[in-house]
Amino acid sequence: MNFANVMFDGGHISTTMTVANAVDLLDLNPKAQAEVRADRSLIGPAVEEVLRHRPPITTGLRASTREVEVAGVTIPAHQHVAASFCSANRDERQFPDAEAFDIHRNSEGRNFGFGFGTHHCIGNALGRLETCLVL
Structure with a gap:
């Protein structure tokens, strides 16, 4: 029962935040919003950029x-570490002009919007699909 609750809450919150972030970022970027409205094939790339620019x-x-x-700092064994997805998604080595919201940027599979590695969100495909359908 607890696992089901975690899955429901995780899926609900992640998708809700991604949809809200998409609406907000497109509202703040009228040119991108107009492009998405004119060309629905840009919805997927726009969702990827939302996940990169403002992860849920x-x-x-x-x-x-x-x-x-890591970067010249020694992290001892058995220490708690907080990995910032926002910081990783703004790495200029991976995403030139990282502060800009650019729906033409190719960030699919390269952003940390739904986590990474063994902790990658199991519902990431559903979250992306739901956000695309809402947009």
Whole structure:
């Protein structure tokens, strides 16, 4: 029962936030909104850019399994770590002009909108589909 509750809450909150973020970002970017209205094939790429620019879940809490160095900082084994999805999605090495909302950017499969690795959201395809259908 608890697993079912977690799945329901996770799917509901992620999709609700993605839809709300999409509506808000398209409202804040009238040119992008007009392009999406004129060409429905841009809905999918726009949803990917929403997930990159403003992910529904902003932080992933994890625990290190061993000592590791990240960007010159040593993280000891068995320490709690907060991974910022927003920061990863704004990495200029991966996304040039990362602060800009650009529906023509190719970020599919490269953003952390629904997490990553073994913690990638099991309902990510459904969340994307639902957001596309709403738009």
